[in-house]
Amino acid sequence: METTKFKFNLRRFTFSALILYLVFLLGPIVGLDIPAIAASIKANPLQLVQFLIIGISNGAIIAIIALGYTMVYGIIELINFAHGDVYMIGVFTSLTVLSLTGTLESKDPGKIIFGLVLALVIAVVFCAILNAAIERLAYRRLRNAPRLAPLISAIGMSFIIENIGLMWAAQAWLVPSFGTTGGASQKSFPDMLGILFTSMGWDINLLASTGIALRFTIKDLLVIILAVTLMTGLYLFVQRTKLGKAMRATAQNRDAAKMLGINIDRVISATFLIGGGLAGAAGLMAGLYNNTAWWFMGFRAGLQSFTAAVLGGIGNITGGMLGGFLIGLLASFSDGYLNARWTNALVFATLVLILLFRPTGLLGEQTGQKA
Amino acid sequence: MMKIIRPGITFGIIGGLLTFLFGGWSVAVIGCFMGLGLGLGLAGQFERKNPLELVKSALPTALIAGVILVLLSLYQSSVVQEAIGKRPTAEEIVAKGNLIGFLGAVGFSLLLVALHSLPEKQEQQWKIAVLALVVITFPFVDQASELRWTSQIIFALIFVILGLGLNIVVGYAGLLDLGYAAFFAIGAYTTGILSSPVHNIQWNFWLVIWIAAAMAAIWGLILGAPTLPLRGDYLAIVTLGFGEIVPVLFKNLIDVTIKEPLTCWILPMFGANTTCIVFTEHFDATLGEKGISPIGRPALPLIAHGEPAGAAMTIKIVIMLVAIAILGYLFWRAWSSGNRKPGVMAGFAGALAAIFIFFLPIPRTNNTIIDSVLGIIQPGEFESSRPVTWYFLIIGIILLSIFIIRRLRDSRLGRAWMAIREDELAAAQMGIDPVKTKLLAFAMGATFSGFAGAFYAAYIRGIFPSVFDFSASIIILCVVILGGIGNINGVIVGGLVLMTADRLFLPALKDFLAAFLKTTILPSISDPAVQLAVKDNANPILYRFLLFGLTLAIMMAVRPEGLIPNEQIRAELHEKEAVAEVEAPKSKKGKKG
Numbered sequence: 001m002e003t004t005k006f007k008f009n010l011r012r013f014t015f016s017a018l019i020l021y022l023v024f025l026l027g028p029i030v031g032l033d034i035p036a037i038a039a040s041i042k043a044n045p046l047q048l049v050q051f052l053i054i055g056i057s058n059g060a061i062i063a064i065i066a067l068g069y070t071m072v073y074g075i076i077e078l079i080n081f082a083h084g085d086v087y088m089i090g091v092f093t094s095l096t097v098l099s100l101t102g103t104l105e106s107k108d109p110g111k112i113i114f115g116l117v118l119a120l121v122i123a124v125v126f127c128a129i130l131n132a133a134i135e136r137l138a139y140r141r142l143r144n145a146p147r148l149a150p151l152i153s154a155i156g157m158s159f160i161i162e163n164i165g166l167m168w169a170a171q172a173w174l175v176p177s178f179g180t181t182g183g184a185s186q187k188s189f190p191d192m193l194g195i196l197f198t199s200m201g202w203d204i205n206l207l208a209s210t211g212i213a214l215r216f217t218i219k220d221l222l223v224i225i226l227a228v229t230l231m232t233g234l235y236l237f238v239q240r241t242k243l244g245k246a247m248r249a250t251a252q253n254r255d256a257a258k259m260l261g262i263n264i265d266r267v268i269s270a271t272f273l274i275g276g277g278l279a280g281a282a283g284l285m286a287g288l289y290n291n292t293a294w295w296f297m298g299f300r301a302g303l304q305s306f307t308a309a310v311l312g313g314i315g316n317i318t319g320g321m322l323g324g325f326l327i328g329l330l331a332s333f334s335d336g337y338l339n340a341r342w343t344n345a346l347v348f349a350t351l352v353l354i355l356l357f358r359p360t361g362l363l364g365e366q367t368g369q370k371a
Numbered sequence: 372m373m374k375i376i377r378p379g380i381t382f383g384i385i386g387g388l389l390t391f392l393f394g395g396w397s398v399a400v401i402g403c404f405m406g407l408g409l410g411l412g413l414a415g416q417f418e419r420k421n422p423l424e425l426v427k428s429a430l431p432t433a434l435i436a437g438v439i440l441v442l443l444s445l446y447q448s449s450v451v452q453e454a455i456g457k458r459p460t461a462e463e464i465v466a467k468g469n470l471i472g473f474l475g476a477v478g479f480s481l482l483l484v485a486l487h488s489l490p491e492k493q494e495q496q497w498k499i500a501v502l503a504l505v506v507i508t509f510p511f512v513d514q515a516s517e518l519r520w521t522s523q524i525i526f527a528l529i530f531v532i533l534g535l536g537l538n539i540v541v542g543y544a545g546l547l548d549l550g551y552a553a554f555f556a557i558g559a560y561t562t563g564i565l566s567s568p569v570h571n572i573q574w575n576f577w578l579v580i581w582i583a584a585a586m587a588a589i590w591g592l593i594l595g596a597p598t599l600p601l602r603g604d605y606l607a608i609v610t611l612g613f614g615e616i617v618p619v620l621f622k623n624l625i626d627v628t629i630k631e632p633l634t635c636w637i638l639p640m641f642g643a644n645t646t647c648i649v650f651t652e653h654f655d656a657t658l659g660e661k662g663i664s665p666i667g668r669p670a671l672p673l674i675a676h677g678e679p680a681g682a683a684m685t686i687k688i689v690i691m692l693v694a695i696a697i698l699g700y701l702f703w704r705a706w707s708s709g710n711r712k713p714g715v716m717a718g719f720a721g722a723l724a725a726i727f728i729f730f731l732p733i734p735r736t737n738n739t740i741i742d743s744v745l746g747i748i749q750p751g752e753f754e755s756s757r758p759v760t761w762y763f764l765i766i767g768i769i770l771l772s773i774f775i776i777r778r779l780r781d782s783r784l785g786r787a788w789m790a791i792r793e794d795e796l797a798a799a800q801m802g803i804d805p806v807k808t809k810l811l812a813f814a815m816g817a818t819f820s821g822f823a824g825a826f827y828a829a830y831i832r833g834i835f836p837s838v839f840d841f842s843a844s845i846i847i848l849c850v851v852i853l854g855g856i857g858n859i860n861g862v863i864v865g866g867l868v869l870m871t872a873d874r875l876f877l878p879a880l881k882d883f884l885a886a887f888l889k890t891t892i893l894p895s896i897s898d899p900a901v902q903l904a905v906k907d908n909a910n911p912i913l914y915r916f917l918l919f920g921l922t923l924a925i926m927m928a929v930r931p932e933g934l935i936p937n938e939q940i941r942a943e944l945h946e947k948e949a950v951a952e953v954e955a956p957k958s959k960k961g962k963k964g
Contacts, residue, residue: 029627030623079604079608138927151547151604152547152923153924153927153928159923160921163920171904172900345619356601
């Protein structure tokens with residue numbers, strides 16, 4: 001007995017050592033140059049904290065989008081491929097609202113705050129309706145079709161919405177900063193929060209007075225506060241309200257829920273409405289935080305947040321939040337220490353590894369086998 | 372009556388509107404293709420009876436289609452062309468083009484309908500003969516009529532091969548692969564690296580195309596293996612992940628440094644003084660965004676005039692002798708076993724001729740006609756300016772692919788794929804090894820994209836990583852879904868329709884819209900900013916992915932089995948409706964799985 005145990009450990013040790021050796025040998029090909037990373041952390045440890053802050057803020061946005069994925073998957077077991085693009089439409093909607101209300105040129109704090117709140121409300125409502133409309137048009141009739149039909153339809157919807165974004169980004173009469181170069185290029189989203197707080201006479205960096213060489217801005221704080229508020233609200237909604245209870249029931253067993261008198265169509269529409277609304281809010285936050293608007297931004301954001309949802313355990317709301325923060329940190333460290341060009345591949349590799357080795361995710365109970 | 376006439380009206384209007392975009396001789400070519408489509412569609416609707424009666428019953432449809440086509444085309448050359456400010460077509464061309472178009476539309480449709488009087492097998496053979504005639508003459512007609520469609524049709528044909536390959540994975544084995552373009556990229560990059568001056572390796576295309584296919588197949592196995600435990604949409608997402616990682620790798624492998632870690636870092640950490648072993652440093656493998664170019668082109672014959680005798684020539688001659696020996700053995704076996712049908716004999720003669728065309732340089736004459744024919748049989752190095760040779764090369768690859776895929780489909784392996792698609796658990800219980808079957812599906816599917824990748828790289832003469840991203844995978848999926856999942860003919864039609872729409876229709880529509888707006892709406896707008904906005908927005912090429920998105924969404928909603936469906940898959944897709952009709956009072960059970 002003893003010997004077998006020892007043998008097992010030895011084999012395991014050799015295996016780990018081999019893997020480690022291969023990581024050291026082949027890692028530099030994909031930018032994973034561990035000695036160089038260690039040296040750069042040693043040289044500037046504060047940078048690590050800085051990447052942590054950026055990662056948490058971006059993770060908050062990813063987490064909110066991930067909630068939309070995880071709720072929809074939980075209730076109808078569909079990867080809503082178009083969800084990332086609904087978020088992109090959220091960015092464009094809020095930018096357009098800010099432009100049309102004249103907020104972009106304004107320096108008056110009151111007017112900016114009014115414009116931002118209006119943009120938030122309109123982006124949330126518009127994206128909620130858009131998401132529900134997608135469900136109504138493309139998914140509902142396929143609810144009893146073979147499993148892959150709605151997924152293919154979702155990919156089609158994603159392409160359609162991306163092209164709507166592409167057209168939108170060419171309309172310089174809506175938003176002057178879209179310019180004359182056509183819709184394909186990345187557009188700037190003005191730093192309204194920076195302008196707001198400078199005009200109010202505040203320093204945007206909260207740590208400026210402490211003398212630490214770090215940036216923790218009001219933007220970071222706002223994004224995190226808004227994200228946590230939305231998540232708590234959603235959690236309470238799903239746990240405490242009647243509609244939330246109906247959602248959980250539908251997710252557990254659609255047929256049984258139907259027999260108990262729950263209107264399935266209404267519950268699913270409500271799920272899409274909430275998911276779309278969250279994506280709209282995330283759109284405004286991401287625009288204000290990262291200051292870019294791009295018709296293709298929904299693809300990367302969508303895949304990052306889908307990975308987050310899978311990492312946390314798809315169908316599990318708490319898991320979606322946790323996964324969002326983790327993926328945000330991963331992306332931020334990869335941008336900082338590896339190279340930004342590898343980040344997408346790294347997120348995908350994470351997704352593949354989770355699906356292969358722990359399809360239930362960190363907190364979930366469903367399995368990939370069920371699919 | 373209406374049921375018979377309606378397709379005539381639809382075809383006529385579509386064909387006529389297409390002549391609006393292309394003008395010139397296009398009415399003749401469009402008329403012939405319209406006749407083919409109409410004939411193939413109509414023939415199935417009649418009972419088998421004598422040809423005269425068939426022609427009589429199909430005549431009204433064909434005439435209506437032809438008349439509508441010619442009327443619209445005449446309207447185009449007399450009114451529309453002037454309205455959009457295009458140079459008017461010569462009257463002679465208009466007259467001849469419309470006459471040929473009308474005769475083509477009526478003649479081809481009636482011919483195909485009349486063929487329906489034959490027994491089924493003979494009808495098939497005749498249909499294939501008619502189609503072969505059209506396929507062979509198309510590039511020459513295209514050249515003569517100065518439409519210049521061939522070079523774009525070649526792209527459509529590349530996607531036909533890709534669709535056929537993906538059809539093995541998605542259609543036969545039922546595994547939704549959203550990252551199929553990865554194998555296309557692997558085939559193209561294998562070709563690029565092995566036959567371009569960038570790395571000083573310039574191998575022959577005829578060798579490289581097989582290496583590319585083998586490489587794609589190997590990577591199909593490697594990337595397929597981890598996905599085995601997954602099903603349904605999780606499988607789709609993992610393949611999507613691989614499909615995204617592969618182009619990123621090709622894009623970013625521009626600074627490869629491999630150092631042996633023990634000697635470089637681990638031992639020095641403990642104070643040992645070792646020399647660092649460096650395998651490569653700052654090696655640019657794929658040239659990143661710049662892409663690899665130029666890439667070597669195929670050449671026929673393999674042994675050029677005046678090639679110096681040496682190792683290369685010896686190898687080529689040995690290959691030729693081996694090929695002749697294999698052919699001779701097969702011929703002897705067929706002959707001695709009594710298989711002496713004329714079709715088989717013609718096949719052997721064709722194969723022998725192909726070997727000679729491949730290897731023996733035929734001397735040129737000074738006769739222009741003979742030389743132009745020789746130029747097609749033995750073009751020397753393939754030129755980008757002469758798409759005809761490329762066209763026949765890709766047609767050859769497609770025929771080979773169709774042959775292999777049909778044999779595979781009907782083989783034990785093909786039936787195992789379909790069994791896995793229907794019910795993996797039951798198939799495993801019946802003794803089918805799911806691991807082996809699925810892996811072979813991935814590998815075989817990838818092989819054909821390897822062919823396509825090699826051809827693509829040689830045809831474009833350069834490859835860039837952005838070509839192979841997620842949208843490419845989705846375009847290939849679109850081809851399969853539009854045509855009909857699991858049906859070879861369907862995939863071919865889907866690829867041709869979708870890619871000609873993308874490559875020919877959209878650019879022509881863009882030109883048409885631009886000219887139309889210039890003469891009609893734009894002058895009436897006074898504000899230059901609005902004028903610019905209208906002009907920029909009326910560009911359908913910018914929004915070409917809308918075409919693919921709409922294809923996917925609409926097909927899934929309206930006709931999930933595709934234009935030309937596989938009977939079995941259609942039955943499955945409509946199974947629930949049939950069950951619902953029979954068992955109406957029973958509540959439908961939401962099936963998961």
